[in-house]
Amino acid sequence: MKKNSKVIKMDKNKQKVVTGPRALPIVGCGGTMYFADLRLREFRDVKDFSNSVRFGSEKGRQMCIQTGVVLCPSCGMSAIVSMAFENETLRCMQCFNRIEPLCGK
Secondary structure: OOOOOEEEEOOOOOEEEEOOOOOOOEEEEOOEEEEEEOOOOEEEEOOOOOOEEEOOOHHHHHHHHHHOEEEOOOOOOEEEOOHHHOOOOEEOOOOOOEEOOOOOO
């Protein structure tokens, strides 16, 4: 199966593989809409890709809280986690070290 593929369950005996682009989370800030680019660790303006906000900046940290972006302090991997897990112990998918949610920090 390709890296960006996902399996959609249809019935007990059939499955359909869907490939292609995935939707990125979008957050509004100051009248501008940004999508979260986890690979580059920044929010990018949906209309002007050269306009970006780094996750580590003050504005970026606030946007991370809004979208549920968490960063691993050990390896730097970023992921989007549902706010339903903000009180749970989270582990990095790459290095398995503990990740602290950004909420309240």
